[in-house]
Amino acid sequence: MNLLIQDYLRQLESLLKQYQLWQSEPLDVQAFHSKLPFCHDTMAFEQWLQFVFIEKMRVLVAKQLPLPSNFAIAPMAELMLANKSGGTEVTALLKKLDTVFGSPNE
Numbered sequence: 001m002n003l004l005i006q007d008y009l010r011q012l013e014s015l016l017k018q019y020q021l022w023q024s025e026p027l028d029v030q031a032f033h034s035k036l037p038f039c040h041d042t043m044a045f046e047q048w049l050q051f052v053f054i055e056k057m058r059v060l061v062a063k064q065l066p067l068p069s070n071f072a073i074a075p076m077a078e079l080m081l082a083n084k085s086g087g088t089e090v091t092a093l094l095k096k097l098d099t100v101f102g103s104p105n106e
Contacts, residue, residue: 001100002061008097009054009061015093019086021046038076045080049090072098 016022023046031042031051038048053073060067074094081087 001067002064004100005057005061005067005097008093008100009057012049012090012093012097013054015086015090016046016050019084019090021081021084021086021090022050023047027051038080040080045076046084046090067101069101071101074098 013022027043027047031039031047034040034042036042038045039052040048043051057067059065074091074097077087077091077094081090
């Protein structure tokens with residue numbers, strides 16, 4: 001399971017870079033103080049994917065910590081990336097991740 005997740009995270013990073021949705025500059029620390037889902041009041045969805053989701057998932061996998069289950073990121077991606085280049089591809093990959101995390105993570 002962890003190898004599959006690592007592969008999906010690499011693919012996600014690659015897609016974000018391919019479609020210029022990846023940011024080379026770090027975010028201001030204040031952007032991480034949001035209390036809202038996906039930090040949508042302080043960062044763009046693609047920034048959340050890069051700086052929160054991918055980073056957190058990599059740490060969990062590397063440290064072999066329990067992985068989240070039963071979440072759905074793809075619906076938010078459909079809304080937030082609908083008019084962005086690569087949005088369809090990123091959303092399709094996130095649907096695969098949603099499916100993986102909808103399964104028991106043992």
